[in-house]
Every structure is written in C-alpha cells, then in structure tokens.
Amino acid sequence: MTLQTLYAIIAGPLAVLAITGFVLGCVYRIVMAVRQTASDRMVIEYFHPRYALRSIFRWLTPYATVNMRRHPIMTLVTFIFHLGMVVMPFFIFAHMLMVYEAFGLSWPTLPDVFVEWMSWAVLLALVFFLGRRLILPEVRYLTTPSDYLILFMVALPFFTGIWAYKGWWAAEWVTLLHMLSGEVLLVAIPFTRLGHMVLFFMTRGYMGSEFGGIRHARDW
Template identity: 35%
Template sequence: MFYSIYTFLVEEAFFYVFSFFCIAIIFRLAYFTLHSLQNDPIVLKFFNLKYALRSLINWTIPFKARNMRLNPITFFVSYLFHICIILVPIFYSGHIFILEEYIDLPFEPPMLPDILSDVLTFLALVSGIFLLLRRIIYPPARYVSSSKDFGLLLLVLIPFLTGFLAVRGIGGDFLLFLHVLSAELLLLILPFTRIMHMFLGLFSRSYTGSEFGAIRHAKDW
C-alpha cells in the first residue's frame, strides 16, 4: 500500500503541490507589488535599481556587513544552512533521476556527486540544529521566538533528516514515504509562512538600499 501512495505522492501529488507552490508565491509577490501601488506609492517612487543592487550585493558578500563581523559564527552557520537547503533538494542526483523519468530534459542537468549531497545534507542538519539551539540559548533570539518559529525550523529539517536516513536504507519505505510527504507539506505551507523571507527579504533589502543610497547618501551594511 505504501508503494501506491508513494507513487501517487511522487507523481500526481508532486505536480499539483509544486504548481500550487509556484502560483502561491507569484500571488504573494504580486500582492505586495500591487498593494504598494495603491497603499504605499512611496515604495516604487523611491525605488532605485542601482542602490538596491548595491545593497543586495554588499549583503551577499560574506562578512562585508558590520553585523556579520560582529556575529561571525551565527552568520557563517546561516550561510552554510541556506546553501545546503537550497542546493541539495534541487541538485541531488536521486531527485533528478526521478524528474527525468517523467520529463525529457533538453539538457544534461547538473548534479551533485552523491557523497557531496550526503555531506551537505548532514551539514544542513547540523547547522539547522545550531540555529534551533541559538533560538533557545541566545537571549535576544529567545525573546522574539514563538513556538511557530521553532516548529517551522523543525518542519524544514524533517525532509532532510528523513532523506538522509532513507538514502542509507534506514526505516525502509515508510521513511521514504515520510520524506516525500513532509517535503510536499513544506512546499504547501511555505508561501504562507516566514520562509517567504527568501523572496520578501529581497524586497525589503532593495527598498532600504534605495533609501540609503539615493536619498540618504549612506551605506547600509
């Protein structure tokens, strides 16, 4: 029975979940853009591409911003965490093989060597646990963290944990099933949670960068 549900999850369900995920994100981003036209025209009036990019670039370069230098460990681990959780799901060979079963890709898709995928997954788990512990131990983070923040981080880590174990043959089909289920669940709720910071963060950074660069003639990093 597991097998049939698993096939359903991987085939049809994934198609719907992923489409929903993309559409929901586009809607959310469009909502903010259109909302600003009507309710906050200042945002687009003062948007400045040059300074938005300046801010984004300076905040992408590791340890360029002063805050990164003040908190090197936190930022190092965050970088690691984000790199791992973005690279592995997209470029893990197993995922690409499944994709190729259903879609003829016109190009040779880039893949991570399996050993690297393993290492990155492990690092994602370790860094994720670090961020979780940081929320408990570091007083400022604890002060603003709610149960939702912990739950969300755990929800992000579950597909990585189950995937990591499933690849090792631990837990058998059940774990594989759990892996797919948790990942799809995550995709479904992601557009409505703080994980949207991956897109919305670009918006707020760009706007602040525009203000700081074009109006205030100052650096914002």
C-alpha cells in the same frame, strides 16, 4: 493502500500540487506586497534598481556586511544552511533522476557523499538555530511556537533524506515521508515566515534604494 500507489500519488499529483502551490504562493506574495504599495506609494517611487541590486548582492555575500562580521559563526552557519536548503536540492542525483524520468531533462549533480555531509550540516545548522532560540535571551524573547514548528518542518526532509539514502529501517516508507515533508515545506514557504525567501529581495531592495538613492549612505 500499497507502497506503490502511495508513491505514485506523492511523486505524481501531490508533487505537481506542491510545486504549483509554491509557485502560485510566491507570485501571490509578491503581487500582494506590490498591491499594498497603493497606500504606501514611497516604496515604488523611490525604488532604484541599481541600488536595490547593490544592497541585495552585498547581503548575499558572506561577511560583506558589518553585522555578518560581528557574528562570524552565525554567518558561516547561515550561509551553509541556505546553500544546503535552497541550492543543493536541485543538484541531488535522485532528484534529477525523477525529473529525467518524467521529462527527459538531465544536468550534472553533486556526489552523493557530499550531499549526505551537506544534509548533516543543514541539520546541525538547525540545531544551532534552535540553540540560539533557547539560549540567547534576545532571540528567545522574540521566538513564538511557530518558529520551532518551522525549524522542525525544515529539518524533516533532510533527516528523512539521509535516512532513505542510508537505507535504514523501513527506508521505502521513510522515502515517502521525505517526499511528503518536502512537499509540505514547499507549500509552506510562501505562507509562513519562510516567505522571507522571496520577500528578502523586496525589503532589502527597497532599503538599498532608499540608502543608495536618497540617503547616499551604505546600508550594510
């Protein structure tokens, strides 16, 4: 199979599959969580949009909670990591270009140099997370092999992305690996612990509702 055919498959049907899998998977996660409230009615009964949003925004703001301030480095690393992982991919020129070629849509993107540095920052953040898992006893005790696998799965698209951008050895093949690993990661989100990407809003929202509406106390 030639490079071109492989590229066509990975950038075409596989990409569509991955995005569909991601979206449907996330919807499935949310639907399941909501359905499970059948035997846990409280979650719905006490849900309070204002307090839910209050808690969610608080926990999405850097250093806005006591525990974030207790772990200043972890907080910094976490926010950079999440911005690099969730937001940045939408604003990479090469990514936008693919959408432009397929659908004719375009939007402003970040300078490539910035993207490269940010990608290195994401990789460093992953090394930091790995270090925490290996060094801190309370984190090591909780860590399971799947946690390491997830770190690796997240690292791969960023590492291969830098590689392809730099045009190092066999960059064309690494580009394919980059796309493939990104697609695997996308599908993995709703079906692994990475699902916290969607579930965060539900768990935090519920706790925000309980603390704001019933307990009249801060939950941060």
